[in-house]
Amino acid sequence: MSTCIWDILKIFHVLSFLLLPTIDGSDLSTSADEVSFIVSGLYGSDTSQGGGSTTLKVGSFEQYMESVKFSKVELPKIRKVQINMNQFVDKQGVSVEFKSLTGDMYLTVAKDGGIGDSEKVGGFKLFCSVHRCQPGVVVLSKTKLAPSQEVSRGDIIGAFYLEFYSNAPYIARTIRSEKARPYIYVCPGQDWNYGSNDFSYEIHSDAEYWQGKSKDDSSGRKNYPQPWEDMTREYGSAYPVPVIEGKEGENLMICGTLRRKINGEIVLKWAYKIDYNGSEGGGQISSVPMNVKDLGTQIGYLPGSERKDDLGKFFDEPTRTLSNIFYKYRVLFYRKRDLEDNLTMTTSYYYKNEARKPRCVNEYTVNPKDITTKLALNPTESFNKLKKHKVNGEEINMFEIDKDDHKFHIYCKVESKYNGGGLADNVKSMFKNFYKPHFNMGIQKIEVQGNETKNIGNFIPNGFLYTNKSSFDIYGMYRCDVENYDKNKEFINEKPEQFLILPKNGLIVELDVDVSKNGLFNKQCYFELGSVGKLQSITMEHGxxxxxxxxxxxxGNEYFEVISSGKKHVQLKGDLQKGDVLKCLYHTDYNIVFYTQVSFEHNDDFANSEAAKDKIKRNVILFVTIAVVSFLLIIILTVVAFIVIRKKRRKRLESMSEYSGSASKVSGSSKGSYSRSVSKSGTKSGTRNNTKSRSKSGSKVGSRSGSRSGSRSGSRSGTTSGTTRSKSSTFNTRSSNLVHLTAINN
Known part of the structure; x- marks a missing residue:
């Protein structure tokens, strides 16, 4: 029985091990392995030749993506299914059609971080075409997922990551065109990425000239007829583009680039190959017909160059520098019908018709001297603050700032006018915004001194200006301006508009009470305020x-005094009292007066002032105390040091005196002892010699020897004794001198 139970436990353990991946989500990849699909080229898919197709299976792809999200659910590891777009050149993109699975199963594609299209597996299609591309996470589920649904891990059976890629620019189609008059076709627009938000799409420089995007129209749709705008709303992102060779390749135009956000890696470039040999006609330049209103929008102008990087744009911004403004240009006119009928998307997300040539091209030659340009204020919501004001007999605009105004919008514009001949009125009107794309507009604060104009501060781009009641620098004279005016002033042949920003006449600006660190109030009026205010009078009120x-x-005023140190000002003499009100009256050179007023009426302000003064007093007392104590300590330490040094010197002298006496005694003792020693030595030597002499040579010889020996010994002894006495005498003299010095010091 126990053996049977043990076997059951082992089986349960194995099953648990096998089912564990299902619990933690790591089997999402294998659960979707059986999903198969057909990848087909779009163009020609409804013809007998077909668009070309291939059948693939999710499980056949060996690369993986880790830690990706679908809605808010994190998917730990799923397969990456890559569709090579270069296998479908000239097919205008591909469709991915999924085959049926057993049971009712649904596929859902991610879109913008949420849930996109969701359909049954069989017949479900995803596209990468000129109108939309749908890369990203695709999940398998038993139920259809709604965009508003809160998806959980339990709703997802399997998942994979779909990606459309190309190592080189993907040639979606070969298009006929002419260099002199480019044909018009369509490129993917800003909203081309219709799948996961893991990708970003950028309009390429080859096509951005014609995008029509501007500060006033970010969508770029204002440049095209209404039917085209309606069509882009219904089918997705696409816009008309004159087809012209770009920078990256001969006879090649790139529409845009799909990048991976996480590392900026290029995944796909959508491009067209241009066939200049198969174009119709000889590129003749025809004149604009009288019924110009029936034609399409003026797409742009072309210089004499044949390359896209030399192009500009007539109605919008071709570039940010003036170097590409061409005075000889061509305007391309296309029929609205061509845009509405011939470039309409089919249900298969591709175009059957060819690119459309322009109905006509008109060439213009512009003499820059015939264009007058002016910088002027542009109406904004802040124009209700605008008044007319006379300065030196000339009426100019003035922004009048009241006490409740905190910000206001100032916007300057550049307007051009063609004054030459040979052009119809409707063509002349096109020059109104001729320079608009090339200037960064704004305002510049100035100071006018006679015939000279001086800039004050930096260039201010168009936008909001903010007022601050404690700062008056905003007030003064301004002019409409462009960035780097000195470099571009040759193109501006009319005087830029000048205007004023001033406070409302008679305005009282209530300033806050300010207590400085040393407890002083702001009881002063400055002689100059900002660049326009000049002090006229000072007033102190109390009731x-x-x-x-x-x-x-x-x-010599009894109540006020002028302080010239720092910023020159006049202030109240003496102390303030609660209830005092300080008023400063300022006048300007523009017949406008205003006041600043400070009301000293809060007890807290006076308490803060007294506290600051007390703190300063305490700090002064503390400083003086520390200084006095430090001085006394220095004196005490100096006296103590002197006493210690004196005692040490006395001890040293006493010890030297004692040593001197001891040395004298030692010297005398040594002298007596040494004399006795020499005498004894001589006697003994003589005796020994006499004895030896008698024994060897006789007494005569011995007597001579003894005498000689004694003489030598005595002489040596006398010399030594004399030397010792001399040294002792010298040492005693030094000791006597030291004792004398000691006596003097004492």
Missing amino acids: QKQVSASVDKLQ
């Missing part, structure tokens, strides 16, 4: 009482 003084009567 019904007031004292006032004009600027020219401040010398």
Whole structure:
């Protein structure tokens, strides 16, 4: 029985091990392995030749993606299914059609971080065409997933990652065109990525000239007829483009680039090959017919060059520099009917018709001297603050700022006018925005001194200006301007509009009470405020009482004093009292006056002032105390050091005196001992010699020897004794001198 139970446990353990991946989600890849699909080229798919197709299976792809998200669900590891677009050249993209699976199963593609299309597996199609491309996560589920649904891990059976790629620019189609008058076709637009938000799409420089995007129209649809705008809303992202060779290859135009967001890697470039040999006609330049209103929008102008990188654009921004403004240009006119009928998308997401040639091309030659250009204020929501004001007899615009105004919008524009002949009025009107794309507009604060104009501060781009009641630098004279005006002024042949920004006449600006670190109030009026305010008078009020003084009567004034240090100002003498009100009257050179006012009415302000002053007093007392104590400590330490040094010197002298006496005694003892030693030595030597002499040579010889020996010994002894006495005498003299010095010091 126990053996049977053990076998059951082992089987359960094995099953648990096998089912564990299902629990933690790591089998999502294998669960989708049986999903198969047909990849087909779009163009020609409805003809007998077909668009070319291949059948693939999810499980046949060996690369994986890890930690990707579908909606808010994290998928740990799924297969990456890559569709090589280069296998479908000239097919205008591909469709991916999924085959049926057993049971009711659904496929759902991710879109913008959420849920996109969701259909039954059999017959479900995804596209990568000129109108939309749908890369990203695709999940398998038993139910259809709705965009508003909160998806959980339990809703997902399997998943894979679909990607359309090409190592080189994908040639979606070969298009006929002419260099002198380019044909028009369609490129993918800004919203081309219709799948996961893991990718971003960028309009390529070859096509961005014709995108029609501007500051006023980010979608670029205003440049095209209404039917085309309706069509782009219904079918997705696409816009008409004159087909002209770009920079990256001969007879090649690139529409845009699909990149992976995480690392910027290029995944796919959508491009067209241009056939200049198969174009119709000889590129004759025809004149604009009288019924110009029946023609399509003026797409743009072309210089004499044949390459896209030399092109500009007539109605919008071709470039940000003036170097590409061409005075000889061509405007391309296309029939609206061509856009509406011949370039309409089919249900298969591709175009059967060819690119359409322009109905006519008109060539213009512009003399820059015939174009007058002016920089002027452009109406905005802030124009209700605009008043007319006279300056030196000339009426100019003035923005009048009231106490409740915190920001206002100033926008300058550039307008051009063609004054030459030979052009119809409707063509002349096109020059209104001739320079608009090339100038970064804004305003510049200025100071006018006679015939000279001086810039104050930096160029300010178009936008909002903000007011601050404690700052008056915003007030003054301005002009409409362009960035780097000095470099571009040759193109601006009319005086830019000048205008004023000033406070409302008689405005009282209430300033906050300010208490400095040393406890002083802001009880002063500055002689100059900003670049326009000049002090006229100062007034101090308290209830019904007031004292006032004009600027020219401040010398020797009883109540006010002029302070010239720092920023020149005049201030109240003495201390403030609660309820005092300080008023400063300023006038400007533009017959506008305004006031600044500070009301000292809060107890907290006076308490803060006293606290700051007390703190300074305490700090001063503390500083003086520390200084006095430090000085006394220095004196005490100096005295102590002197006493210690004196005691050490006395001890040293006493020890030297004692050593001197001891040395004298030692010297005398040595002298007596040494004399006795020499005498004894001589006697003994003589005796020994006499004895030996008698024994060997006789007494005579011995007597001579003894005498000689004694003489030598005595002489040596006497010399040594004399030397010792001399040294002792010298040492005693030094000791005597040291004792004398000690006595003097004592």
